[in-house]
Amino acid sequence: MKESTQNLENLDIQKMKSNKKRFLTGIKPTGEVHIGNYFGAIKPCIEQSQDKDNEVILMCVDWHGLTNKNEIFRPGELSHPLIALYLALGFNINDNSIVLQSNFPQIQENSWYLSCVTASGMLERSHAYKDALANGKTPTAGLLFYPALMSSDILTFDSHFVPVGKDQAQHLEYASDMAQLFNNAVKKNVFNIPKAIIQETPTLVGTDGERKMSKSYDNVIPIFSTKKELERKVKEIKTDSKGLDDPKDPNTCTIFQIFKSFASPQAISYMEERLKRGIGYGYGHAKKDFIDEHEKVFGAYREKYEYYLNDINAVRKLLRPGYERAHSYAEQVTKRAREALNLKNYW
């Protein structure tokens, strides 16, 4: 990190000299967002952005979304809605950044430098690549190259910490290994070695009451939707055959399990109590309370979401200071890499 503090002439010295912990979190624009995502990833990230000790760079990784050739238009369609969603739900954009990966060409450049010090065989060991092969798919060259680009996402912004789920520990190993390989090859500390923060990703059960909530199981509750659609999805939540007045166990009640992932503490206690007592409180009542609380929690954000969704210029303006900060980090790191390789510049 010595070089990085030497090159800070221009921008935001205050911010960068601060002792904030810099986190990088990637979000992939590949599907509509549901309550399972909210609970597992969005809420923790938003809370992290509200902690003054942190500087969060939230990166919408549209380039990664392109690695699936069959859904090559999805990142273009879904990146803006995803960014609008984080903003609407309270991501603290004043002290942190939301950036779109494909607006930072430095990431591709550093990805190349990393790939030139990494044995090709390392790429073939990535989970994503092996999964594609195991599932009989024809992986793209982009998917094969994914570990290098992903490592560069992290390294290009001098990230200190990267929150990852247990199943993503490999990502950080790639980033650390490649950083080290490059630093060794050029005999300079160009890339900062990031630390993983292994997070227990909370998972949420789906409306089928059996599997993890996931778009691919068609068992999700949306965050923003028409009331009609929400009612239809809530109706689908599996219940057992207990009658109106039977006491019900909240721990095995799927309605309650999903409910407590987003409801207010008061609303949670209320439903928990009623279910346990049973009398006069059937699953129909619980589903009605579910819909009301959903409207109460997310309805308030929906207007904001639609505003951001429809006004890309307003979002651009909000994102600007974070973009400038992120850009200055990326420029410094890329400059260090180029200088270590003694690459020329005729511009």
Added chain:
Amino acid sequence: MKESTQNLENLDIQKMKSNKKRFLTGIKPTGEVHIGNYFGAIKPCIEQSQDKDNEVILMCVDWHGLTNKNEIFRPGELSHPLIALYLALGFNINDNSIVLQSNFPQIQENSWYLSCVTASGMLERSHAYKDALANGKTPTAGLLFYPALMSSDILTFDSHFVPVGKDQAQHLEYASDMAQLFNNAVKKNVFNIPKAIIQETPTLVGTDGERKMSKSYDNVIPIFSTKKELERKVKEIKTDSKGLDDPKDPNTCTIFQIFKSFASPQAISYMEERLKRGIGYGYGHAKKDFIDEHEKVFGAYREKYEYYLNDINAVRKLLRPGYERAHSYAEQVTKRAREALNLKNYW
């Protein structure tokens, strides 16, 4: 090409609407340049740049040079000398461009788009990758990814023609295939399909009189060197045992074979005649004439070469108009790719 003519608002419309044939030629900064290179690649390229019907983009491909991890500092060391050499030897920089690959991040970006429509298996079939494996080397991820970056070199500048040696036909196949795959995936003509111009690359025999002149055989005659070094290298040129007054066959005389690759027509006729006649003209005389003519031909350029070599700012200034042209091509092509994918921009 329809989109490309629509997006020409800003720069150099005159030049771009012209009917010039746009050529892209890559040169790799990985070794000192010798007369074999001059004869096989440099001279034809310089002649091409002097033809008013052509627009040549000569790209010093420093990023490709990095794919060999063991020589990772070579591109940084050798790119400027190589550019200085082409300028000194008469490349027509007024109507053409010399660019350094690593100054164009658009190449890496488009390389990513190409890789996302290409099956990973295609990469493994590249000659360079297979050669590395066959030679027991551990290829880098960069070398594996080389075909995508190389295709992007060509496609990012809307090149019409790419001169290639017979052994490089695969390069153009990659570029055409990937361009087509991308255009099909997005259902738009984003990338222009380039045409190969297969060239018989003239090869020159080395000082050993047996093998092709090549750094790796240590049988080269330098272009610019001290007189002492040149004399040493010329002394090494193999000759047979014919005496001073014996008639000598120019076709089997290595001195003459190398000599005629750079000497003036008059000098060539002179030596040819003397060798055939023999009397009073031995190999020592031929070697002396060789050294004199070498000094006459290349000595005139040496001063220019050293000037460019030592004044990067002067070179920067010379390269500037070509850089602007090349930059405008790269921006247009990348914009077409991004728009076809509907990628957002928050900058």
